[in-house]
Amino acid sequence: MSKLVSIKQAEILKELGFIESTRCAAHKEYDDGKFKLMHYREGLYMYNGPRYNNSMKHYVLIPNVDQAIDWIRRKFDVVIYNSAEPFVKPLTKDIVYAYGVKYCNRRDGWNGRVIIDRGGEWSKDSNTAKRRALTKALNFIKKEKDAKRRRKSENRQKRV
Numbered sequence: 195m196s197k198l199v200s201i202k203q204a205e206i207l208k209e210l211g212f213i214e215s216t217r218c219a220a221h222k223e224y225d226d227g228k229f230k231l232m233h234y235r236e237g238l239y240m241y242n243g244p245r246y247n248n249s250m251k252h253y254v255l256i257p258n259v260d261q262a263i264d265w266i267r268r269k270f271d272v273v274i275y276n277s278a279e280p281f282v283k284p285l286t287k288d289i290v291y292a293y294g295v296k297y298c299n300r301r302d303g304w305n306g307r308v309i310i311d312r313g314g315e316w317s318k319d320s321n322t323a324k325r326r327a328l329t330k331a332l333n334f335i336k337k338e339k340d341a342k343r344r345r346k347s348e349n350r351q352k353r354v
Contacts, residue, residue: 197258197321199328204256206332210339212265216257259324266328270335271298274327277313280320290316293327297334310334 198218199207257265263274277294294313299306311330317323 197260198256199259199262200325201254201256203262203325203328203332204254206336207257207262207265208254210266210332210335211269212255212257212262214255214257214261214265216255216261218256219253220256259321259328262328263324263331266331266335271300272296272310272331272335273298274324274331275313283316288318290318291320291323292316293323295327295331295334308334 201220204212204220266272267274273296274293275296277292280289280291282289292313292315295310297308297310299308311327313323313327315323315326317326
């Protein structure tokens with residue numbers, strides 16, 4: 195399995211502000227404003243300030259899973275963790291992995307944590323398990339950002 199995030203995850207990461215050095219980028223083509231096709235372009239891309247917005251607007255950065263997990267932990271305090279020790283399934287003899295997702299509110303500490311997913315889904319590939327957890331984390335972050343944006347908009351309307 196690939197160690198890279200999925201294209202959909204990369205799009206969400208870009209939407210959330212992911213701009214870091216990574217080894218893979220993909221070119222986006224649009225058909226009437228809708229996503230049509232992407233071509234991978236391997237190679238080291240380094241973020242270079244304001245020029246990113248102009249020269250790279252048709253590219254999406256595709257980091258590896260661990261880089262994305264580390265970024266969302268630092269930026270949003272959402273932690274993806276090994277929810278249980280890997281074990282061998284008795285019938286198939288496969289080693290399986292599970293990852294959980296938790297939001298850690300720095301201000302409220304222990305009482306401010308939000309368990310997003312306990313990591314009950316097991317996978318033979320650790321990167322697949324991490325990608326599953328990453329999707330849950332990204333959905334949580336997007337939902338929280340959208341809710342915050344709506345509250346802000348409602349407060350503006352109340353003042354007018």
